[in-house]
Amino acid sequence: MDYSSLPxxxxxxxxxxxxxxxxxVLMPRLLFRxxxxxxxxxGIVSMYMRMVCFVILVGYALLITKLYEAxxxxxxxxxxFLVRRSRSGKHRSTVGATAMALFYDLVETRxxxxxxxxKAIPAVQAWWAKSRRELxxxxxxxxxxxxxxxxxxxxSVYVRGYDAVTSPAPAMSDGYVTLxxxxxxxxxxxxxxxxxxxxxxxxxxxxxxxxxxxxLFVLKYAGPMDTVLIVYSLYFAASRLTGQRAxxxxxxxxxxxxxxxxxxxxxxxxxxxxxxxxxxxxxxxTLYFLNRYIDHGDRTDYTTALAxxxxxxxxxxxxxxxCGLGCAAVVITHAVLPGPFTKGRLLRALAAGVIxxxxxxxxxxxxxxxxxxxxTSASDFAGSTVQQTVHPPALTWLDMVGLLxxxxxxxxxxxxxxxxxxRREWLIGAVFGGLVFLLYYAGGPVTQNLVLISRALDLWAxxxxxxxxxxxxxxxxxxxxxxxxxxxGSTLTAAGIAGAVATGGLTPIIPYKMQWPEDVxxxxxxxxxxxxxxxxxxANNEEYALVLGSGxxxxxxxxxxxxxxxxxxxxxxxxxxxxxxxxxxxxLYYPNQIFEVSKSNSIYPLEAPLxxxxxxxxxxxxxWLSIYEQHHPVKVYFHDAHLxxxxxxxxxxxxxxxxDG
Numbered sequence: 001m002d003y004s005s006l007p008x009x010x011x012x013x014x015x016x017x018x019x020x021x022x023x024x025v026l027m028p029r030l031l032f033r034x035x036x037x038x039x040x041x042x043g044i045v046s047m048y049m050r051m052v053c054f055v056i057l058v059g060y061a062l063l064i065t066k067l068y069e070a071x072x073x074x075x076x077x078x079x080x081f082l083v084r085r086s087r088s089g090k091h092r093s094t095v096g097a098t099a100m101a102l103f104y105d106l107v108e109t110r111x112x113x114x115x116x117x118x119k120a121i122p123a124v125q126a127w128w129a130k131s132r133r134e135l136x137x138x139x140x141x142x143x144x145x146x147x148x149x150x151x152x153x154x155x156s157v158y159v160r161g162y163d164a165v166t167s168p169a170p171a172m173s174d175g176y177v178t179l180x181x182x183x184x185x186x187x188x189x190x191x192x193x194x195x196x197x198x199x200x201x202x203x204x205x206x207x208x209x210x211x212x213x214x215x216l217f218v219l220k221y222a223g224p225m226d227t228v229l230i231v232y233s234l235y236f237a238a239s240r241l242t243g244q245r246a247x248x249x250x251x252x253x254x255x256x257x258x259x260x261x262x263x264x265x266x267x268x269x270x271x272x273x274x275x276x277x278x279x280x281x282x283x284x285x286t287l288y289f290l291n292r293y294i295d296h297g298d299r300t301d302y303t304t305a306l307a308x309x310x311x312x313x314x315x316x317x318x319x320x321x322x323c324g325l326g327c328a329a330v331v332i333t334h335a336v337l338p339g340p341f342t343k344g345r346l347l348r349a350l351a352a353g354v355i356x357x358x359x360x361x362x363x364x365x366x367x368x369x370x371x372x373x374x375x376t377s378a379s380d381f382a383g384s385t386v387q388q389t390v391h392p393p394a395l396t397w398l399d400m401v402g403l404l405x406x407x408x409x410x411x412x413x414x415x416x417x418x419x420x421x422x423r424r425e426w427l428i429g430a431v432f433g434g435l436v437f438l439l440y441y442a443g444g445p446v447t448q449n450l451v452l453i454s455r456a457l458d459l460w461a462x463x464x465x466x467x468x469x470x471x472x473x474x475x476x477x478x479x480x481x482x483x484x485x486x487x488x489g490s491t492l493t494a495a496g497i498a499g500a501v502a503t504g505g506l507t508p509i510i511p512y513k514m515q516w517p518e519d520v521x522x523x524x525x526x527x528x529x530x531x532x533x534x535x536x537x538x539a540n541n542e543e544y545a546l547v548l549g550s551g552x553x554x555x556x557x558x559x560x561x562x563x564x565x566x567x568x569x570x571x572x573x574x575x576x577x578x579x580x581x582x583x584x585x586x587x588l589y590y591p592n593q594i595f596e597v598s599k600s601n602s603i604y605p606l607e608a609p610l611x612x613x614x615x616x617x618x619x620x621x622x623x624w625l626s627i628y629e630q631h632h633p634v635k636v637y638f639h640d641a642h643l644x645x646x647x648x649x650x651x652x653x654x655x656x657x658x659x660d661g
Contacts, residue, residue, distance in 0.1 A: 003168040003521055012217040013165070019211035020225075024051050030081045035300050045236060045285055046304040052203060052282075053307035056314050059185070059202030060363065068188050070209040141486040145245045148493045149235065152249065155497070155506055156231045156256035160224035162508035163271045168520035170219060170545075171272035171511040173603055178273050179219045180545040182208065186215075187549065194375030195367035197360075199315035200275040214527070216520070216546060223273030229281045230462065231256040237284035238469040241291065241425040246489025247473045253493045254398075254465035257500035260507075261398050262461040269458075271509035276455070279319025280462050282308040287326040290352075291428065294334045294345045306352045313360030317382070318451070320360060322436065322459045327353060329432035337422045384450035392441050393457065402464040405471030406433050412474035423477075429470035436463040515542045516595050516642040525638065526587055526645075527551065534583030538621075540614060543589070552582055556589070556617040565628035570650040578650040587637060588646040590625070591618055595642070 002008060028047035031054065035043045058076050062068040163171060170176055177193075178200070184192040185205040191198075208218045231252050239248025260267045269277060286308030293301035309327060312319040331349050334342050367373075395403075409430035416422035440460035444453035472492065476485040500506055519539070523546050526535055536552035537543050538559045547553045554562075563579075564571050570578040570586060594614050597604055625646065628634065638645035 003517070003524065004166045009165050012213045013221060015211045015213045016207070016218060016221045019207050023055070023207060023210055024048050027051060027077060028054075031077065031084060033084075033300050035304075036298050037296075041236070042240070046289065046300065049282060049285060049289075049304050049311065050307045052199075053311050053314075055206050056199045056202045056311065057359075059206065060190075060198070060366070063185065063188050063190055063202075064366070066188050068185070068205075073206060073209070141246070141490065144490050145249065145486065148249050148490055148497075149245070149252070151497060152235075152252045152256050152493065153228065153232065155500070156228050156252075157224070159257070159506060159508055160227050160270050161221075163510050164220040164224050167510075167513070167517050168216070168220070168524065169513040169515055169517050170216070170520075171223065171513065172268065172274075173514055174274055175219060175223075175272060176514065176542060176545040178204075178275075179215060180548055182215055182219065183545070183549045190370060191367045191372040191375075194378075195364055195372050196375040196378050197275060197313075197315050197317070198363065199311060200273075200278045203278070204273075214524070215549075216524070219273050223277070224271055226273070226278045226281060227270040228256075230277065233281050233284045234462075234465050234469075237288045238466055238473075240288050241428070242470065242473045244473060244485050244489060246486045246493070247469050247476075248489075249493040250472050250489055250496070251465040251469035253496035253500070254468060255462070257496060257505040258398065258503075259461065260505060261396060261503075262464060264457065266458055266461075268509055268511040271511050275316045276318055276458065279312045279315035280322070280458075282311050283319065283323045283326055283462060284466055286312070286323050287330055287428065287432070290327055290330045290349060291334075291424065294330065294342060294349060295339065295424075297341060297345060302348065302352065305349075306355060309352065309356040310359040313356050314363065318455055318459060320356075322462065324353065325435045325439075326432050329428050329435065332431050333424050333427040337416065337424050337427060382451055385448045386450060386453065387448075390445045390448050390453060392445055398464070399460075402433070402437070402460075402467055405464075405468040406430060406437065408471040408474055409433065409467065412471075412477075425470055426474050429467050433463055433467035436460055512597055512601055514595070514597065515540070516593075518638075518640050518643045519543070519589065519595075520546065522587075522589070522638045522643060522645050523547065530583075530585050533585060535585040535587065536583045537587050537589060539587075539589035540591075540617075541610075554582075556621050557613075559588070560617075560620045560624040565624050566631050568650065569632060569648045584650045586648040586650075588621065588625070588648065590621055590644045590646060591642070592640075592644055593642050594618065 025044065025048070028051040032047055032050050035046050038046070055073075058073065059068060062072050062076070170179060181192070181196075181198070181201045182205050185198065185201045186208070204215075204218055204222050207222070208215050211218060234255050235245075235248035235252035237248075238251040239245045242248075255262065259270055263270070286305050289301045289308065290305035292298070293305055305327070309320075309323050312323040327349070331346055334346055409426050412423075413427035413430050416424070416426065436459050439452070440456040443449070443456050472489065473485065476488045479485070519542070523537065523543060526537070527547070527550055531550050534551070536554060537547055538554050538556055540556070544553050562572055564573045564575075567576070568578055570582070570584070572579050591614065594611060596611050597607060625634070635647045635649075636644060637647040
C-alpha cells in the first residue's frame with residue numbers, strides 16, 4: 001500500500017467524509033428540532049454542535065453498559081427518533097412502520113445517503129446555475145465574498161491537510177496516545193490510562209464505526225479537519241454577530257493563514273489531532289448562539305449553546321475555560337446593555353453554565369466509581385509550576401493589532417451605552433478579548449503554572465481574530481453604509497491572502513514525527529495482508545497504538561530474550577515446540593537507521609534514553625538474526641534505507657486473540 005497514492009487517499013478520504021456527513025450532518029435531522037427563523041447554515045452548525053454532544057454522552061452510556069457498537073448507537077438513534085416523532089403529533093399511526101423501515105435502512109447506511117443525494121444534487125445544480133448567472137452579471141459584493149471564503153478555506157485545508165495525505169506517521173507524540181485511546185473506546189475500556197476527558201475519542205471512534213477504514217486514517221484526517229473547522233467557526237461567529245459575511249472573512253483569514261504568526265511554535269498543532277483544538281471548534285459558535293438566545297429567546301438556541309459549552313467541558317479543560325470566558329462576556333454584556341426580556345434569559349444562561357459544569361464533572365465521578373485515578377501525565381502537567389521568574393510574553397505585531405482592536409471595541413462599546421437600541425457585539429468582543437488577553441499576558445507570570453505559560457497563547461490566538469474582525473466592523477460602521485463595510489472586509493481579506501503568500505503563510509505544516517514513514521507503510525501492508533490470519537510485530541513502542549485492536553506487538557529486547565534462534569521458529573528457550581500463544585506470522589522490525597527527533601525538540605531529552613535502548617536492542621536483534629540464519633532461511637518482507645522487516649512463520653494455531661503492548 002502506497003499511503004500517498006491517489007487510489008488509497010481517494011478511498012479512505014471518501015469513506016471518512018461520507019461517514020462525517022452521515023453522522024454529523026444527516027443523522028441530527030432525525031433527532032433534533034430545527035432552528036426557528038435561521039439560515040440553513042445556522043441550522044447545520046446548530047445540528048452539528050448538538051450531535052457532537054449527543055455522541056459523547058451516548059458514548060459514555062453505551063461504553064459503561066458494554067454496548068458501544070455501531071448497532072448499539074443506531075439503536076439509541078432509533079429510540080430518540082421514535083420519541084421525537086411521537087411527540088410531534090404528526091403521523092402517529094405510521095410512526096412504528098416508518099421507524100422500523102428507517103432502522104433497517106440505517107443499518108445498511110443507505111437510506112439517509114440516498115435521501116440526501118436526491119435533495120443535494122438538484123440543490124447544487126441550482127446553486128451552480130445561480131452562481132454562473134451572478135458571475136456573468138457583475139462582480140457583486142456577495143460574489144466576491146463567496147469567492148474569497150472559498151479561497152481562504154481551500155488555502156487553510158491545503159496548509160493543514162498536506163501532511164495528512166502525504167505522510168502516514170502520526171503527527172507529534174500526542175498522535176499515538178490519541179490513536180490508542182480511540183481504540184480503547186472501541187474496545188469498551190473506560191479511562192485505560194486514568195481519568196481524562198474522552199470527548200474527542202468518542203467523536204472519532206463513532207466516526208470510525210461508520211467510515212469502515214483503518215483508524216490511522218481517521219486520526220490523520222481528523223486533526224486538519226478540526227483546525228479547518230476552527231477557521232470556519234470564527235468566520236461563522238463573526239459574520240453572524242455583525243450580520244456581515246465580509247467581517248467573518250477577516251477573522252477567517254487571520255486564523256487560517258496567519259496562524260504561524262499567532263501561534264508561533266504551536267502552529268504545528270494545526271496539522272495534528274489534539275483534543276484542545278477540537279474543543280476550540282465550539283467556542284465562537286457557542287457565544288453566537290447564547291447571544292442569539294438572550295436576544296430572541298428561542299429554546300433551540302439555548303440548547304445549542306448548552307451543547308457547545310458541554311462539549312468543550314467533555315473535551316479539554318482549556319477549551320472549557322475559553323468557552324466559559326466567552327459565555328461570561330455575553331452575560332456581562334447583556335447585563336450592562338439589557339433588552340426587554342433579558343433578566344429571565346440571563347438566569348437561564350447562568351443555569352446553562354451550572355449544567356455544563358455538572359456535565360463536565362460527571363465523567364470524573366464515573367471514573368472514581370470505576371476506581372480510576374486521574375491520568376498521571378495530564379495531572380502532573382496541570383499542577384506543574386516553574387521556580388524561576390516568569391516574564392510576560394513578548395508581543396508580536398499581530399498582538400499589537402489585537403490590542404489596538406480591543407481599544408477600538410472599548411470605545412465603540414462605550415458609545416453604545418447611550419443608545420436606545422445598542423449594538424452588543426462590540427462589548428462582547430471587548431470583554432471576551434480583554435479577559436483572554438489578561439490570561440495570556442499575566443496568567444503565567446502571576447501563577448507560574450506551566451499550563452498557562454505554555455498554552456495561554458493558544459487561547460489568545462483563537463480569540464484575537466474574532467476581536468480584530470469585530471473592531472473592523474466597528475470602524476466601518478462609522479460610514480453607515482453596508483456596501484462600504486462589505487467592500488472594506490473583502491479588501492482586507494484579499495490583502496491578507498496576498499500577505500500570507502508573501503510571508504510564507506501558505507507553506508504546508510509538517511509536524512514532527514516519532515518514526516520513519518516506512519515503519520508505518522510496512523505496518524499498513526502487514527495489517528492488510530495478515531489482519532485476519534493473525535500477526536505480531538516485533539518493534540519499538542510506537543507500533544503499539546498502530547497494531548492495537550488488530551494484532552500483537554512485542555519489544556525487540558523481550559523477543560530476543562524469549563525465543564531461541566537455533567530451534568524451530570518461535571520456540572522459547574528451554575522448550576522444544578513452537579509457542580502457540582501468539583500469532584504465527586511474526587515480523588521483525590530491524591532499524592537500518594534509528595529514528596530520532598531533532599535535538600532542538602523539547603521532547604528530545606525524554607526520548608534520548610529510549611534511543612540508547614533502541615541501539616542496544618538493534619545490536620541484540622542483529623546477533624539473534626545471525627544465529628537464526630545459520631539454522632533457518634530468512635525471508636525479507638520489506639527493505640529500504642531506514643528499515644528491514646523480516647518475516648518468520650511458525651506452523652502453530654494461535655490461541656484466542658488478546659492485545660498486548
